[in-house]
Amino acid sequence: MIQEPVSPEIESAEPEATRRQADVAESSRANRGWWDRNADEYQIEHGTFLGDDRFVWGPEGLDEVEAELLGPPEDLKGKDVLEIGAGAAQCSRWLAAQGARPVALDLSHRQLQHSLRIGGAFPLVCADAGALPFADGSFDLACSAYGALPFVADPVLVLKEVRRVLRPGGRFVFSVTHPIRWAFPDEPGPAGLSVAASYFDRTPYVEQDEEGRAVYVEHHRTVGDRVRDIVAGGFRLVDLVEPEWPSWNTSEWGGWSPLRGNLIPGTAIFVCVRD
Numbered sequence: 478m479i480q481e482p483v484s485p486e487i488e489s490a491e492p493e494a495t496r497r498q499a500d501v502a503e504s505s506r507a508n509r510g511w512w513d514r515n516a517d518e519y520q521i522e523h524g525t526f527l528g529d530d531r532f533v534w535g536p537e538g539l540d541e542v543e544a545e546l547l548g549p550p551e552d553l554k555g556k557d558v559l560e561i562g563a564g565a566a567q568c569s570r571w572l573a574a575q576g577a578r579p580v581a582l583d584l585s586h587r588q589l590q591h592s593l594r595i596g597g598a599f600p601l602v603c604a605d606a607g608a609l610p611f612a613d614g615s616f617d618l619a620c621s622a623y624g625a626l627p628f629v630a631d632p633v634l635v636l637k638e639v640r641r642v643l644r645p646g647g648r649f650v651f652s653v654t655h656p657i658r659w660a661f662p663d664e665p666g667p668a669g670l671s672v673a674a675s676y677f678d679r680t681p682y683v684e685q686d687e688e689g690r691a692v693y694v695e696h697h698r699t700v701g702d703r704v705r706d707i708v709a710g711g712f713r714l715v716d717l718v719e720p721e722w723p724s725w726n727t728s729e730w731g732g733w734s735p736l737r738g739n740l741i742p743g744t745a746i747f748v749c750v751r752d
């Protein structure tokens with residue numbers, strides 16, 4: 478799970494971390510604010526690992542160049558691709574270099590400003606993944622590297638929206654925190670190897686301010702929930718990739734580390750087809 482401290486200059490007090498319900502509107506509002514406030518820190522901390530124009534699926538460092546989950550790179554030429562929860566749109570920059578026509582969408586204005594800073598000749602759209610501002614059948618492919626799906630209260634709503642804007646035969650490939658990680662403390666060291674919570678507890682992780690307003694939300698789905706959500710959203714699941722931790726990767730990213738990555742999966746990538 479991607480949890481980083483809120484800057485003390487901006488927030489008057491450290492938010493309280495808890496588990497409680499958070500609906501679609503509260504999750505969206507909280508996460509928009511959190512990513513706007515923390516985008517600069519996120520890009521400083523992770524921008525080098527992500528690279529300006531690489532397509533990295535998660536902290537393990539699995540690169541679309543080797544994974545080819547969207548298909549062979551030569552087939553991307555001329556394809557309309559929607560990147561959801563794009564952040565600074567590093568993946569879209571790689572897609573554009575393959576000759577695709579990406580559109581990078583994110584809830585956070587500040588994240589998209591980082592895309593402008595890096596540069597690239599493709600559209601940036603500030604919107605919620607649960608209400609995509611595109612006509613039906615606008616895209617050949619959709620992708621998301623840890624964007625939106627870990628953060629939304631209603632993933633079926635997002636999947637239905639993605640299905641709507643895809644053309645028949647289109648793929649939607651998205652990565653999220655591997656659901657098993659919710660049973661463990663979000664610690665990169667040995668403390669992160671002992672089960673501390675129920676894998677089956679779907680109660681969202683919420684950080685809230687002194688008034689009890691959510692300032693950050695993540696939603697947990699089990700593997701079975703994700704499969705059912707994908708089917709309910711109108712997709713066929715064709716693969717579930719659990720990247721193994723590669724020996725070259727000595728970096729830590731929050732609770733993701735070589736120690737834990739060698740023992741338990743940290744990322745789940747769902748490959749879905751819209752028939």
Ligand SMILES: C[S@@+](CC[C@H](N)C(=O)[O-])C[C@H]1O[C@@H](n2cnc3c(N)ncnc32)[C@H](O)[C@@H]1O
Pocket residue numbers: 479505508509512527533561562563564565566582583584585588604605606607621622623624625628629
């Ligand atoms: C962990 S970052 C991933 C960004 C980028 N894909 C990367 O790998 O750096 C998650 C992104 O999802 C965006 N996000 C969160 N909830 C969203 C939503 N409901 N709709 C669209 N984007 C959302 C955040 O603003 C943030 O930029």
